[in-house]
Amino acid sequence: MQKLAVTFLMSGGLITNYYCVSRCRHCLYRCSPQWPKDYISPEVTCSNLETMKKMQCQSIHIGGGEPLLNPEGLLRVLEIANDMGLHIEYVETNSAWFKNYESARAILRSLADNGLSTLLISISPFHNEHIPFYKVKSVIKTCRELGIAVFPWISAFFPEIDALDDRKKHSLEEYKALYGVDYENSILHRYWVSAGGRALELLAEHYPSHPVATIIEHSNGCCPELANTSHFHIDLYGNYIPGLCAGLAIRREDLDAPLDETEYPLLTVLYNHGIGGLLDYVRDHYNYTPAKTAYAHKCELCAEIRFFLVNKAGVTSHELQPVRHYGEGKFEITNK
Template sequence: MLKVNYLASGGIITNYKCSSKCRHCSYSSSPKWPDNYMTPFIADEIFSILKSLGCHSVHIGGGEPLLKPDKIMDVLIAARRNKTSIEYIETNASWYTDEESAKAVLKELKSHGVHTLLISIDPYHNEYIPFWKVKALIQACSKANVKVFPWQIEFWGDLDVMDDRIPHSLDEYIRLFGQDYPLKLVNRYGLNLKGRALETYKPMMKKQPFERILEGSMSCRLLSGIYHFHVDLYGSFIPQSCPGFSIPLRELAHGADPDKYRIIYSLESAGIIGLVELAKNEYGYIPKTEYAGKCDLCYDIRNYLVLELGLELPDLKPEGHYKYI
């Protein structure tokens, strides 16, 4: 059985749609995603299952959760109904237009038990969102008595040397800070090289022979991340560091059938070698000679199954993760 018995702390993805298409986004969020948001019904189900597994507080992320602020209020009401507290809401500040309207949103969030916003501050977001919006939202939070969790404050200086009225491309940052700037960001940011982040950095990664990758295969432990897992708007559990996989939380709590979720089971039991065998034997996957590591191989197989074969596999959801890269 694929089962989790305990979850400590995680996040709720209320929508995958985003105003931006950041290069570091491991969820592959973008404006292209359908305009779907978590419903109160799903929110109720998620919060009550999470509580039964020991998780009494969550953060909210996306996509951009405040893309349409009114869509999130019902989720917050559901959280309160289920006695689940909201640690913070992540936001990229793109929705900020003026102080009055921002304060009105903040006031409503506060009335629903939200007291902290995590506000994105980094060069990836700055390709889409001018820094003045971030600064102005921080100021509005201060006036509305909402705490700010600046993510990440270490990039403030980098962004602040640019004209804050307009967005700036990574090329501009390279011209200013050097050719190795994007590569240095991997460690400075602590990037999870999955989804679009892997696409961005793959050309800069060292290739390894296919056979050598298999030699090091071990369980990917997709169900072991209990401190920063996510549950999305479809009620699916998203493993801590590997988006693009999903199992309905309600099934996982009772024990999901490994025969139904064979992709996840292969990675959970044998690791990448298990997925390669499954893909070769059942789906006709032909490996290349080399990849930029095991996760590149994993994505190559998943892209083949979802995009090339067009398969509707229950554990490779949502398809948008692969389509909107």
């Protein structure tokens, strides 16, 4: 079998924390208030950034979870990047941390003094279910006052969200009442929602499902996504997340060399034989059978299998990290 080897990093981010005050229904990393409040340490920041530098990463951003829930921690990350001569392209935020203009100015000014040039500010009805929009608008205003560039993600939703009371959170039910029953479905086509994490449940609800045999047939017998480094992440625990396959991991120190298939059996099977190969593997080794006959996406089945391995088969593995990713989810696993 061909060994998966990640030897060059194109563009990616540091995940500083998985803790988040929100619990967006589309969140790729399944972040929520239920995660521990762990934040990336200076040591892990150095090691992750050194790896990115050594592997010629062209563009680095910082995300979470919500990086600004620990402004001092984020400041340390920016200082370390600065000391290493690395430019941070942007920091992501959901703006939930905004309390008042005075404190927001103080936080953003000190971050800007240490290298924050652009803030990617999340703007979507999914976020608005958890965060009143006045906070988002206030952070944008503060950035503009301080000369920090704003990357609104995505600005197309701005007028639709702003039409509702900005001091309150608004459920998707309210959006549907205002913009039509198809609104939730339409968001999925207007927004970049990756098929992973909690979004899988959304996609399963709104997209047509296909029999397992069709899913396997259409998956081309491999998962080249695992080798894609155009939007990778390395987290606060030193896990490299291949592609956008949240819940799968390569230890940072195992990058830049072919992965040993005995150390990484799941990734090796997925890389070489795709979802069909993983299904055969877990059938043979763990007596697994899919809980449903049809799925919206190959990654939905992949995630169901991984939830099964962690929660039913008792597998502990550095490939299935962070393990808290598997501590939630609606996947109905009926087999033992």
